[in-house]
Amino acid sequence: MAGITDLICKTKDGKLSFGNFELDSKQKRSDFAYEGDLYKVKTFKEITKLERNGMFVYESVPGTVVTDMLATEEEVTFSVEGLEDSSITLELEPQMEYGVTISGTDIGKMKTNLGGKLVLSVEMEPGQAYDVKVVKL
Numbered sequence: 001m002a003g004i005t006d007l008i009c010k011t012k013d014g015k016l017s018f019g020n021f022e023l024d025s026k027q028k029r030s031d032f033a034y035e036g037d038l039y040k041v042k043t044f045k046e047i048t049k050l051e052r053n054g055m056f057v058y059e060s061v062p063g064t065v066v067t068d069m070l071a072t073e074e075e076v077t078f079s080v081e082g083l084e085d086s087s088i089t090l091e092l093e094p095q096m097e098y099g100v101t102i103s104g105t106d107i108g109k110m111k112t113n114l115g116g117k118l119v120l121s122v123e124m125e126p127g128q129a130y131d132v133k134v135v136k137l
Contacts, residue, residue: 038053057090064088097137098137099134102132
């Protein structure tokens with residue numbers, strides 16, 4: 001696994017890492033302070049979910065490990081690792097178009113729904129991390 005020893009942590013370069021797909025039962029950590037916000041993570045082999053100040057940020061089915069997540073107004077970048085193909089949902093700006101790249105491969109343009117959700121699939125091999133970049137167009 002990608003080396004997360006806690007359910008959620010701030011990396012040395014100031015990015016956010018969270019999740020653990022190796023857990024057999026759901027575990028959570030609340031009130032993790034990061035960049036002035038409070039985060040909550042729920043994770044195990046079936047799902048990983050991240051909330052910021054009680055609002056949805058990230059969800060994967062099945063569970064994943066996310067490392068080096070950085071979100072700005074213009075883009076979201078992170079590395080993701082899991083045991084099998086995963087469906088990932090991100091909360092972004094409603095009804096906006098985004099360019100999506102996975103490990104350097106251009107996946108194309110995707111549009112968020114009325115609620116701002118963007119759903120993408122990542123084909124995964126165990127033990128390999130995949131770099132995801134979502135940029136507002």
